[in-house]
Amino acid sequence: MTDPGASGSDHGHGVDPPCIGCGDADGQPIWRDEFPVTSEGEERVARRDFTRYLLAASGVFAAGTIGAAAWASLQRSNTGGPQRIVELAEVPEGTDHLFRYPTSADPAILVHLAGGELRAFSQRCTHLGCVVFWQPDRDRLYCPCHEGVFDPGSGSAVAGPPDRPLTRIDVEVRDGVVWANGVEGA
Numbered sequence: 001m002t003d004p005g006a007s008g009s010d011h012g013h014g015v016d017p018p019c020i021g022c023g024d025a026d027g028q029p030i031w032r033d034e035f036p037v038t039s040e041g042e043e044r045v046a047r048r049d050f051t052r053y054l055l056a057a058s059g060v061f062a063a064g065t066i067g068a069a070a071w072a073s074l075q076r077s078n079t080g081g082p083q084r085i086v087e088l089a090e091v092p093e094g095t096d097h098l099f100r101y102p103t104s105a106d107p108a109i110l111v112h113l114a115g116g117e118l119r120a121f122s123q124r125c126t127h128l129g130c131v132v133f134w135q136p137d138r139d140r141l142y143c144p145c146h147e148g149v150f151d152p153g154s155g156s157a158v159a160g161p162p163d164r165p166l167t168r169i170d171v172e173v174r175d176g177v178v179w180a181n182g183v184e185g186a
């Protein structure tokens, strides 16, 4: 059995704590003496692991980028194709008709203006996204959330906090039926 006091330098002041990582006489770390197993390729293995890590990280980054691009392209392409809205006879002048376009999650409004013109817009207010309504007695599209007002002919914001026009939907009448042909400017 070895004397624990013999392993440290004792100068009459007790045992010095071991110095982790201090080199021995050859300049090698102490753990090298205690675990003298070495591998010739250990440095190469560490480099290979690092390269693997880099490749994995760039793979994840590339997958994320491709996913984001696909999502953006899906959004761009989701501007609506031809869609039957309603029989024109069901929307007399001065009235409106609510529908969904370009997807079932997008509320939209068709307005048959006095004089015969048809206009269609996204119902989402450009301020904070509340739903706008047609007010025929005041000839305007109105957002009740913060009293935003839009021109029903152009969709322009004319009063209240909104400063951008409503998103317009291109419509036409074919054989007595109103069709949406796409979201304008999308």
Ligand code: FES
Binding pocket: 125, 126, 127, 128, 129, 130, 143, 144, 145, 146, 147, 148, 160, 161, 162
């Ligand atoms: S959300 Fe329409 S005015 Fe604020």
